[in-house]
Amino acid sequence: MVLIRRFEERAGEMYAKARVGGFLHLAIGEEATIVGAARALRDTDYLISTYRSHGHALARGTTPDAVMAELFGKVDGCCKGRGGSMHMFDLERRFMGGYGIVGGNLPIAAGFGLASDYLGLDEATLCTFGDGATNQGTFGETMNLAALWRLPVVFMVTNNRFGMGTSLERHSAVTDLVRKGESFGVPGLRCDGMDVVDTHAVCLEALETARTDRRPVLVEALTYRFRGHSMADPEEYRTKQQVAEWRLRDPIATFGDRLEAAGLLSSDERERIDTYAIARVDAAVAFAEASPEPAPESLYDDVYVLGDQVKGMYW
Amino acid sequence: MAVMRYREALNAALREEMLRDERVMLMGEDIGVFNGAFKVTAGLLAEFGERRVRDTPISENTIVGMGVGAAMTGLRPVVELMTINFSLLALDQIVNHAASIHYMFGGQVKVPLVVRMPQGAGHQLGPTHSHSWEAMFLHVPGLLVAAPSTAADAKGLLKSAIRDENPVVFIEHEYLYGQRGEVPDDPDLLVAFGVAAVRREGADVTIVGISRMAVTAERAAVLLAEHHGISAEVIDPRTLRPLDLGTILASVRKTNHVVVVEEGWPHGGVGANLSALIAEHAFDYLDAPVGRIAGADVPMPYSKSLEQIAFPHEAQIVDAVIGMLARG
Numbered sequence: 220m221v222l223i224r225r226f227e228e229r230a231g232e233m234y235a236k237a238r239v240g241g242f243l244h245l246a247i248g249e250e251a252t253i254v255g256a257a258r259a260l261r262d263t264d265y266l267i268s269t270y271r272s273h274g275h276a277l278a279r280g281t282t283p284d285a286v287m288a289e290l291f292g293k294v295d296g297c298c299k300g301r302g303g304s305m306h307m308f309d310l311e312r313r314f315m316g317g318y319g320i321v322g323g324n325l326p327i328a329a330g331f332g333l334a335s336d337y338l339g340l341d342e343a344t345l346c347t348f349g350d351g352a353t354n355q356g357t358f359g360e361t362m363n364l365a366a367l368w369r370l371p372v373v374f375m376v377t378n379n380r381f382g383m384g385t386s387l388e389r390h391s392a393v394t395d396l397v398r399k400g401e402s403f404g405v406p407g408l409r410c411d412g413m414d415v416v417d418t419h420a421v422c423l424e425a426l427e428t429a430r431t432d433r434r435p436v437l438v439e440a441l442t443y444r445f446r447g448h449s450m451a452d453p454e455e456y457r458t459k460q461q462v463a464e465w466r467l468r469d470p471i472a473t474f475g476d477r478l479e480a481a482g483l484l485s486s487d488e489r490e491r492i493d494t495y496a497i498a499r500v501d502a503a504v505a506f507a508e509a510s511p512e513p514a515p516e517s518l519y520d521d522v523y524v525l526g527d528q529v530k531g532m533y534w
Numbered sequence: 535m536a537v538m539r540y541r542e543a544l545n546a547a548l549r550e551e552m553l554r555d556e557r558v559m560l561m562g563e564d565i566g567v568f569n570g571a572f573k574v575t576a577g578l579l580a581e582f583g584e585r586r587v588r589d590t591p592i593s594e595n596t597i598v599g600m601g602v603g604a605a606m607t608g609l610r611p612v613v614e615l616m617t618i619n620f621s622l623l624a625l626d627q628i629v630n631h632a633a634s635i636h637y638m639f640g641g642q643v644k645v646p647l648v649v650r651m652p653q654g655a656g657h658q659l660g661p662t663h664s665h666s667w668e669a670m671f672l673h674v675p676g677l678l679v680a681a682p683s684t685a686a687d688a689k690g691l692l693k694s695a696i697r698d699e700n701p702v703v704f705i706e707h708e709y710l711y712g713q714r715g716e717v718p719d720d721p722d723l724l725v726a727f728g729v730a731a732v733r734r735e736g737a738d739v740t741i742v743g744i745s746r747m748a749v750t751a752e753r754a755a756v757l758l759a760e761h762h763g764i765s766a767e768v769i770d771p772r773t774l775r776p777l778d779l780g781t782i783l784a785s786v787r788k789t790n791h792v793v794v795v796e797e798g799w800p801h802g803g804v805g806a807n808l809s810a811l812i813a814e815h816a817f818d819y820l821d822a823p824v825g826r827i828a829g830a831d832v833p834m835p836y837s838k839s840l841e842q843i844a845f846p847h848e849a850q851i852v853d854a855v856i857g858m859l860a861r862g
Contacts, residue, residue, distance in 0.1 A: 265607070298640035308639035315606070316639060320630050326596040327631065330603020330611075337559065337585065338608055360596035367591070521641035522675050524699035528727040529678065529776055
């Protein structure tokens with residue numbers, strides 16, 4: 220969580236310095252939802268996320284170097300500079316992508332579940348998305364199909380209370396998102412998305428249900444993003460007081476305090492973890508700076524899988 | 535060789551590929567118990583069972599999206615959409631996802647997905663079931679696009695599509711489903727993408743026909759020969775991505791006249807695209823501007839009399855060729 224926090228803070232700084240282009244959606248404040256979910260997965264499970272996915276890649280084991288270089292649009296980025304902030308991917312670690320279309324990743328997640336089921340493999344898929352995505356047609360369609368075909372998928376709605384700048388109460392008639400899968404036959408579980416231990420436990424339970432009982436589960440993680448929707452967000456839709464109240468529940472600080480109070484972690488050790496994270500992110504920035512720009516002649520690479528039929532771009 | 539209908543040829547392709555490769559599976563609305571709205575999948579549920587032949591709810595975007603996900607993780611899904619008009623509900627998954635994923639994730643993952651759909655007018659199905667949209671999918675890098683016009687090509691191209699590592703939009707035609715043709719029996723005989731078929735050789739004019747219009751163009755060529763003494767060469771590109779531009783250009787350099795015939799709308803159509811490519815590559819060989827014959831620029835009307843004048847027939851092609859050759 221500390222690494223993700225420090226990474227995203229630096230990413231924000233690099234964005235302000237125009238080293239990072241496009242949109243940059245930070246998950247600062249939501250780290251417990253990311254780490255709680257990722258740590259509940261086996262190596263063979265699939266994780267699929269949204270355009271707010273730097274943390275998911277890092278939690279799955281993608282190096283900070285590869286994620287930062289991708290933000291810089293460099294050739295050593297995890298997607299060779301083709302995807303950017305919103306489209307991270309790491310097949311080897313089964314981080315199956317960040318997706319820029321709200322709700323677009325849900326059917327794809329069900330497809331992973333279908334393949335696992337079809338091939339008789341003991342894999343599960345965890346698919347995260349925001350509260351705003353629960354209003355997309357793909358939400359209902361995918362819940363229905365996943366329940367109908369008994370697919371081993373956990374759908375995790377990261378309810379940070381805003382779909383961009385529109386509050387939950389203003390975008391969803393049903394604000395108990397945990398119930399939003401029920402009419403499709405998908406039971407819900409709720410976790411405290413500011414508490415990594417609770418999130419982890421609920422995700423483990425949901426994954427067990429998906430894997431063993433062959434049925435999807437909807438997990439609602441109650442959380443809050445401390446920063447704007449993206450870096451281009453004047454935050455006129457919420458009060459500073461509300462942000463300040465949620466910051467008191469900072470998932471990293473509260474978890475650290477808890478560990479310290481329980482005698483599991485000293486303040487020195489907390490300091491060392493933070494120092495390590497900062498140094499690691501510094502190294503990632505240096506790596507990304509040093510990585511070359513993609514070669515102009517690589518522009519058309521990977522549009523198609525080349526083979527007998529498609530020998531190249533053809534005009 | 536066996537004589538079979540276009541729909542039976544498609545059925546044979548699906549069946550053979552399912553027998554060859556356990557990873558090939560089918561999803562679509564009413565493809566199983568109902569045997570398919572156009573009976574292309576008839577008998578496959580009975581033969582392969584519900585694991586491999588899956589009736590789906592009416593959720594086009596999600597069906598295609600599940601195909602994308604399953605293709606990324608080891609299956610070779612073939613998704614049927616009941617008409618090309620319904621593909622608009624799935625455009626997000628086809629364009630933003632299937633076509634983009636290999637590129638935007640830096641080549642790490644492939645999407646070997648086939649999305650089949652029929653197009654075409656002539657059955658009085660009105661403006662939501664009758665259109666022809668090769669051009670829309672032709673527009674998208676990352677997709678392969680096939681539009682077979684014969685039973686043999688329907689089989690050979692579908693088998694190639696299923697074996698390819700790229701996402702394929704496979705455009706069938708409602709009129710052609712019932713047409714018969716000779717089809718090779720050999721289950722290993724494929725029709726490669728990117729190779730046009732010269733349906734008829736000729737010296738005076740080249741007619742490029744897309745999808746069903748390849749058949750209409752052949753009929754027009756017969757009329758031109760029998761009644762007007764004009765020798766027309768008919769080319770069916772068969773696939774639009776990749777496009778066998780070389781065969782078209784070679785023909786144009788020989789005949790110096792070319793007409794492109796499609797059933798879809800004229801603006802931004804296949805003919806518009808081909809006419810630009812021909813002008814870029816063979817301008818000096820043209821004795822007349824590239825002729826374009828397209829469907830009428832209207833949502834498809836229901837009335838039989840109106841519908842019949844809203845898509846091209848042989849007479850239009852004959853008139854266009856005669857007019858073009860009369861210019862010199």
